[in-house]
Amino acid sequence: MxxxxxxxxxxxxxxxxxxxxxxxxxxxxxxxxDAYLDEFFHVPQAKKYCEGDYSWDPKITTPPGL
Incomplete structure (x- = not known):
């Protein structure tokens, strides 16, 4: 038990x-x-993706999915 x-x-x-x-x-x-470090770049990029704009922001150096 x-x-x-x-x-x-x-x-x-x-x-x-x-x-x-x-x-x-x-x-x-x-x-x-507030947003920290790379969030200033990733948040706008994510918003663009959600809107269907899949262009890449050259300020982001990490490829998606990593």
Whole structure:
């Protein structure tokens, strides 16, 4: 028979992981609220792709999918 501690260990670990991740994400977002580094180039490129414009921005040096 599975004990209560064993049956709650996985859900408890997942809840802890989600809590730590959410706390860390909130902490970092408060320190760096604006786009960081290459997001200035990738966000407009992604918007163009969503609009059907598949031209390449030469400022982006990383090929898609990498």
């Amino acid at each position: 599975v004990s209560v501690l064993e049956s709650l260990s996985l859900p408890g670990a997942l809840a802890f992981l989600v809590s730590v991740t959410a706390t860390w994400s909130n902490y970092v977002s408060n320190i760096v609220p």
